[in-house]
Amino acid sequence: MWLAITSTKRPFKDVLTYVDLNLRDRLRVIPGVGNIILGGWADRNLRVWVDNNKLLARQLTILDIRNTLRMENNETSSGTLENGRDESNVRTMGEALTPEQMGGLLITQRGGARIYHSDIICATWP
Numbered sequence: 001m002w003l004a005i006t007s008t009k010r011p012f013k014d015v016l017t018y019v020d021l022n023l024r025d026r027l028r029v030i031p032g033v034g035n036i037i038l039g040g041w042a043d044r045n046l047r048v049w050v051d052n053n054k055l056l057a058r059q060l061t062i063l064d065i066r067n068t069l070r071m072e073n074n075e076t077s078s079g080t081l082e083n084g085r086d087e088s089n090v091r092t093m094g095e096a097l098t099p100e101q102m103g104g105l106l107i108t109q110r111g112g113a114r115i116y117h118s119d120i121i122c123a124t125w126p
C-alpha cells in the first residue's frame with residue numbers, strides 16, 4: 001500500500017520531518033505492517049570537522065569523537081507501557097536537535113577508558 005501525505009500550508013521538509021518523527025512509529029506497530037519507506041526523504045545528517053591540534057592537546061583521537069557521537073546521539077526502543085485497555089510504545093530520544101547541541105556533547109571516554117569529571121566538549125561555536 002502506498003500512502004501520500006501532502007500539505008498546502010507546510011513546506012515539504014516540514015511534512016517529511018513530521019511523518020518521520022510522529023507518524024512512522026505509529027504505523028510500524030499496526031499488525032501486518034512489515035516496513036515503512038519514506039519516498040523523497042533524505043535522512044538528516046551533520047558533518048563534523050575536527051581540529052587535529054585540539055585532539056592532540058587533549059590526547060584524544062578521532063575514534064574518541066566518533067564513539068562519543070555514537071553513544072550520546074542515539075534513539076532506541078525502550079519497550080511498551082500497558083494497562084488493561086491500552087498499549088503504548090516507548091522510545092528513548094537521545095538525539096541532538098541542533099548543531100550546537102551536538103557540539104555540546106561531553107567526551108567521557110578516551111581510548112575506551114572512562115574520563116571522570118570531563119569538561120571536554122565535542123565542539124565550540126562562535
